[in-house]
Amino acid sequence: MTSEELRNIIDRAHYFGLLQKNPHGQLVHAPFSLTPYRLPTALISQLQIHTQWSSLLFWQVAQNFDFLKEMLEPTAKVDEFIRFLVSLISHEKRQDQQLLINRNDFLFERKENGELQPLQVEFNTISASFAHLSERVTSLHQQLQQENILKGSSLLHDAIVGFASGIKDTIENLGWQDAALLMLVQPKERNWFDQMGLFVALCKRGVPVVRASLAEVNEKGKLKNGDLWVGPQRIGIVYFRAGYSPGDFPDEVSCSARRMLEASSAVLVPEASMQLAGTKKIQQVLASSDILREFVPESVADQLKAYFANMFGLEEEVEGRTAREFLEEHAEQYVLKPQREGGGNNVYGAEIRNFLTSLPTSEDRAWVAMRRIEAETTESLLVVKEQAQPYQSISELGIFGLLRAQSGDLRLNMPVGHLVRTKASNVNEGGVVAGFACLNSLISIEK
Ligand code: ADP
Ligand code: MG
Numbered sequence: 001m002t003s004e005e006l007r008n009i010i011d012r013a014h015y016f017g018l019l020q021k022n023p024h025g026q027l028v029h030a031p032f033s034l035t036p037y038r039l040p041t042a043l044i045s046q047l048q049i050h051t052q053w054s055s056l057l058f059w060q061v062a063q064n065f066d067f068l069k070e071m072l073e074p075t076a077k078v079d080e081f082i083r084f085l086v087s088l089i090s091h092e093k094r095q096d097q098q099l100l101i102n103r104n105d106f107l108f109e110r111k112e113n114g115e116l117q118p119l120q121v122e123f124n125t126i127s128a129s130f131a132h133l134s135e136r137v138t139s140l141h142q143q144l145q146q147e148n149i150l151k152g153s154s155l156l157h158d159a160i161v162g163f164a165s166g167i168k169d170t171i172e173n174l175g176w177q178d179a180a181l182l183m184l185v186q187p188k189e190r191n192w193f194d195q196m197g198l199f200v201a202l203c204k205r206g207v208p209v210v211r212a213s214l215a216e217v218n219e220k221g222k223l224k225n226g227d228l229w230v231g232p233q234r235i236g237i238v239y240f241r242a243g244y245s246p247g248d249f250p251d252e253v254s255c256s257a258r259r260m261l262e263a264s265s266a267v268l269v270p271e272a273s274m275q276l277a278g279t280k281k282i283q284q285v286l287a288s289s290d291i292l293r294e295f296v297p298e299s300v301a302d303q304l305k306a307y308f309a310n311m312f313g314l315e316e317e318v319e320g321r322t323a324r325e326f327l328e329e330h331a332e333q334y335v336l337k338p339q340r341e342g343g344g345n346n347v348y349g350a351e352i353r354n355f356l357t358s359l360p361t362s363e364d365r366a367w368v369a370m371r372r373i374e375a376e377t378t379e380s381l382l383v384v385k386e387q388a389q390p391y392q393s394i395s396e397l398g399i400f401g402l403l404r405a406q407s408g409d410l411r412l413n414m415p416v417g418h419l420v421r422t423k424a425s426n427v428n429e430g431g432v433v434a435g436f437a438c439l440n441s442l443i444s445i446e447k
Helices: 003-015 041-063 065-078 080-089 131-146 159-174 192-204 214-220 252-263 272-277 280-287 298-305 323-333 351-358 361-366
Strands: 019-021 027-029 037-040 097-110 116-124 180-184 209-212 221-224 227-230 233-240 267-269 311-313 334-338 367-371 378-384 387-406 409-424 438-440 442-445
Touching: 003 027, 003 131, 003 378, 019 192, 037 041, 037 387, 041 065, 041 097, 041 116, 041 272, 041 280, 041 298, 041 387, 041 409, 041 442, 065 080, 065 272, 065 280, 065 361, 080 252, 080 272, 097 159, 097 267, 116 280, 116 387, 131 159, 131 192, 131 409, 131 438, 159 192, 159 233, 159 267, 159 387, 159 409, 180 192, 180 214, 180 227, 192 209, 209 214, 214 221, 214 227, 214 252, 221 252, 280 311, 280 367, 323 334, 323 351, 323 361, 323 367, 334 351, 361 367, 378 409, 378 438
Parallel strands: 037 442, 180 209, 180 233, 233 267
Antiparallel strands: 019 027, 097 116, 097 387, 221 227, 227 233, 311 367, 334 367, 378 387, 387 409, 409 438
């Protein structure tokens, strides 16, 4: 590709709003792929169904405070952040309406019989991002396909329309005049464009939106008769694009703002219990026992299990020895994960050995091990910081899901679009804003 051809493509990326802020606050293109990811149509449908079942499972888990507490209390003892979240559920004010916006992430292994085996990486119940930028990269690819610069035809999707209508329906069911959505954000957000997609879609539908950080909520927010007000706006829904990492709670001010949200009449997306249901510890418990049969019908449990990779807690025994001894031998085949979201926290493969020598055994319950998914690699042309380069790459597919419930009854549970992130195969982490992965579109193929 000539530098002029690349320039034309980057200009189109800007035109379609495929943008983020760099660490200096300047607008730059988000990293993107020029090789759409191809998956069989039947597999995509199967993953959409899997996402509905997963939404159901995690929603059911979140209803069961006793289960959450029992599973997470040992972890809470050694992990201050989990301790804080567990402490919130006792004060959580259960709303008549519940709304879950999630993303179910998968990697794909090629089996010996030639079939692709999807494996769930994780189910994100808080701040599931990139719905808007994923639409933007799809539009860019479709334009490049029209111009015959790229081959094929990328799948259209409209996750943002799904989210916005789910939010609008929830607001309308509150029956209040002028109920607003509070979009809770981090003070220095680089992924502002992605958030703006939902912001604009809500404004178009007549839903007022207030953007504020936890510190601003503490300053301008108050409870009146149990209702949350931020400035002159009465808040019907709080949508979290912050609050998923300990860094979001640097002081008592931000913790008390979060407590105020939990105690209010606003519908929280997600409630603390839903956030906790999405922890790696709960994923591990569900993956390593038959307990999920208590939350979903047996046939569904079996389908969900088929996509789980092996997981165990660091405090457990594995094949007749301690998990630490087991990992010492098999480090290369595992990923070690703490109870954190947002990327950059895991320990991969051989690094696990060194890491474990420095980790006190008293902290074992804060970590889970997951079998490393040996994802199939394909060649992709990736554009990062205005440079295009071919890489052997791995693609991760996320399916967004929307679930709405009222008085404990399911009202809506549907898949609403997707995200593809493609990264060089020698890179462990998957974050786009952190510069590890490139946004991509999806093409559905026969086989
Ligand atoms: P986070 O909540 O920080 O996003 P994840 O569990 O999603 O944590 O892990 C971050 C990234 O690491 C994933 O997007 C994926 O690319 C990679 N990863 C996570 N688990 C595995 C695994 N079991 N095998 C291979 N790669 C993994
Ligand atoms: Mg993740």
